[in-house]
Amino acid sequence: xxxxxxxxxxxxxxxxxxxxxxxxxxxxxxxxxxxxxxxxxxxxxxxxxxxxxxxxxxxxxxxxxxxxxxxxxxxxxxxxxxxxxxxxxxxxxxxxxxxxxxxxx
Amino acid sequence: xxxxxxxxxxxxxxxxxxxxxxxxxxxxxxxxxxxxxxxxxxxxxxxxxxxxxxxxxxxxxxxxxxxxxxxxxxxxxxxxxxxxxxxxxxxxxxxxxxxxxxxxx
DNA sequence: CTAATAGGCAACCAGAAGGTTGCCTACATA
DNA sequence: TATGTAGGCAACCTTCTGGTTGCCTATTAG
Numbered sequence: 456x457x458x459x460x461x462x463x464x465x466x467x468x469x470x471x472x473x474x475x476x477x478x479x480x481x482x483x484x485x486x487x488x489x490x491x492x493x494x495x496x497x498x499x500x501x502x503x504x505x506x507x508x509x510x511x512x513x514x515x516x517x518x519x520x521x522x523x524x525x526x527x528x529x530x531x532x533x534x535x536x537x538x539x540x541x542x543x544x545x546x547x548x549x550x551x552x553x554x555x556x557x558x559x560x
Numbered sequence: 561x562x563x564x565x566x567x568x569x570x571x572x573x574x575x576x577x578x579x580x581x582x583x584x585x586x587x588x589x590x591x592x593x594x595x596x597x598x599x600x601x602x603x604x605x606x607x608x609x610x611x612x613x614x615x616x617x618x619x620x621x622x623x624x625x626x627x628x629x630x631x632x633x634x635x636x637x638x639x640x641x642x643x644x645x646x647x648x649x650x651x652x653x654x655x656x657x658x659x660x661x662x663x664x665x
Numbered sequence: 666c667t668a669a670t671a672g673g674c675a676a677c678c679a680g681a682a683g684g685t686t687g688c689c690t691a692c693a694t695a
Numbered sequence: 696t697a698t699g700t701a702g703g704c705a706a707c708c709t710t711c712t713g714g715t716t717g718c719c720t721a722t723t724a725g
Contacts, residue, residue, distance in 0.1 A: 467575025472568050473713090482651040489671060499672075501714055508712090522671050522722040528652055537649055540642045546587040547633055578683090594701060604702075606684055613682090627692040627701050 462539035465532050468512035473497065474505050478528065481515065487523040567644035570637050573617035578602065579610050583633065586620065592628040 468474060477491060488506070492499045506526055509515045513532035517524050573579060582596060593611070597604045611631055614620045618637035622629050 461577055461580065463575055463577050463580055465575075466571045470568055470570075470572025470575045471713090472566055475566065475568055478648065479651070482648075482654070487671075497713095498715065500674095500716080503672080504713070519672090524672070530652055533645070533649055533652060537642075537645045540638070540645055543583065543587075544638055544642055546584070547635055547638060549587070576683090592701075602683095603685060605686085605704095608702080609683070624702090629702065 462536050465512045465514065465536040468508050468514055474509055477505055477509065478514065481526060481528050485525045485527045487525055489523070567641050570617045570619065570641045573613055573619055579614055582610055582614065583619065586631060586633050590630045590632045592630055594628070596631070
């Protein structure tokens with residue numbers, strides 16, 4: 456039975472403003488690193504590092520195209536993360552239900 | 561116009577295995593710190609620190625009850641986070657739609 | 666061929682995270 | 696009242712993060 460991978464790394468990757476903004480920018484299409492760097496208020500290497508974090512979490516994927524490297528969104532992991540949150544949320548609802556029933560006797 | 565708070569801190573708080581497990585344990589009812597510590601493979605202070613992180617993100621709330629401090633789940637923020645993910649996911653769908661239309665000309 | 670552009674790699678650095686331990690206070694109870 | 700239990704606070708340590716810079720390679724354009 457394949458133990459489910461924990462969603463923690465994906466959440467960790469999402470837990471940074473810069474990275475959220477990168478993802479937002481990528482959501483209107485693939486972009487190169489220098490494109491992403493422009494207006495990011497950060498050095499190219501800084502952007503690269505964040506992209507690698509996102510890549511490590513499986514949220515984006517980069518391919519070299521000529522002299523530039525293009526970065527795409529990767530959907531699967533985000534879906535997984537979303538499902539995880541839904542699940543957690545569901546558990547919490549149940550918990551609150553139990554508590555409420557208990558309190559109201 | 562109240563600018564929306566970024567979901568990054570909540571995601572960051574969720575981005576740790578220990579904290580996810582704490583939340584899971586709390587989802588079956590409020591627990592004290594020593595209860596949470598037992599079987600956590602961590603010192604009491606370690607647990608406390610994680611709880612404070614979760615509290616900082618608004619995901620839990622603790623109140624002192626006699627000699628122990630009880631910790632409860634706080635739903636609002638998780639809902640917000642869930643909505644954020646849904647939103648992002650939606651944006652991505654649109655992006656993929658655009659890309660597809662473009663490719664298929 | 667040369668110059669300019671895009672990017673990789675490695676070193677470095679400051680500060681934050683994650684964890685521990687030691688010691689003190691507060692409550693509950695024999 | 697004396698003792699055990701729950702927890703707070705602060706110091707400390709090590710590792711990870713987020714960012715920089717310098718320099719090298721590869722591709723493209725003149």
